[in-house]
Amino acid sequence: MSFKDLPESARPREKLIAHGAAALADVELLALLLRTGTAGKNVLQLAHELLERFGGVAGLLHAHTDDLRSVKGLGGTAKRAELAAVLELSRRALAERLRERPVFDSPATVMQFLQSHLAARPHEVFAALFLDAQHRLIVLEELFRGTLTQTSVYPREVVTRALHHGAAALVLAHNHPSGTVEPSRADEQLTRALKSALALIDVRVLDHVIVAPGRALSMAERGMV
Incomplete structure (x- = not known):
């Protein structure tokens, strides 16, 4: 199930556009990255399951690729690569701020x-x-x-x-x-x-x-x- 299958009021993308990224919970931001769920599980449910399994956003983004590969819905390399890319961009942005002042x-x-x-x-x-x-x-x-x-x-x-x-x-x-x-x-x-x-x-x-x-x-x- 993807975002289009969710009620419009529950779609993270629409909520972000209307209210900004800060208005979204961790599970909603993660759902935006994942984009789609699996059979019988919408993308918000998948995002919630991942956060529970890995102990939050930090735990998920630091998880080994083998751990992510074992999760149904993250078997492909694209989603794992996107999660790793988001973490690295965050690190680099923080490092730039610390180098400037x-x-x-x-x-x-x-x-x-x-x-x-x-x-x-x-x-x-x-x-x-x-x-x-x-x-x-x-x-x-x-x-x-x-x-x-x-x-x-x-x-x-x-x-x-x-x-x-x-x-x-x-x-x-x-x-x-x-x-x-x-x-x-x-x-x-x-x-x-x-x-x-x-x-x-x-x-x-x-x-x-x-x-x-x-x-x-x-x-x-x-x-x-």
Whole structure:
């Protein structure tokens, strides 16, 4: 079943044209991308099923292609490619904003950018935003990957990458697959160790952001950096 089979008032395309994209729920925006459902299931039902199965938009867009291929209605490559393209466009738009102005001119953009890269990962990933002297983004680099519960982070490697990029400052970041964003004692200890190591080469640690699906926490805002 496609959009034309739905009542006009329930069609996301017409709603978007009348009220703008912000008026649409996640399921409606996803339905616009999918365009058609499957036999016995309209496109809104398919979109809802996908969001439920993958834990929301972030989980769906970070899902492995093999996971998407197993879903009836996403067997073809076209829809999977479109979902991947939308995510990449979003990432690039956020990255452009962070390269144009100091990161703390738009802290919400920093959070969104980090969530789009890290929040839905099934294992811990430790990354850093390398910043220039004006605190504009040079690059986001994933440095270490771990298990569901911990990541081994080596300060020497972080220092090496900061020198490689000619960074003047960093925003550290990692995800918590458990869903909580509360910093652990190990997170606090790691932040202090990295601050000390990077201070030796005159590189500042501005923040350490912890992300999970739908949430993020700034350790700097907590007075922990």
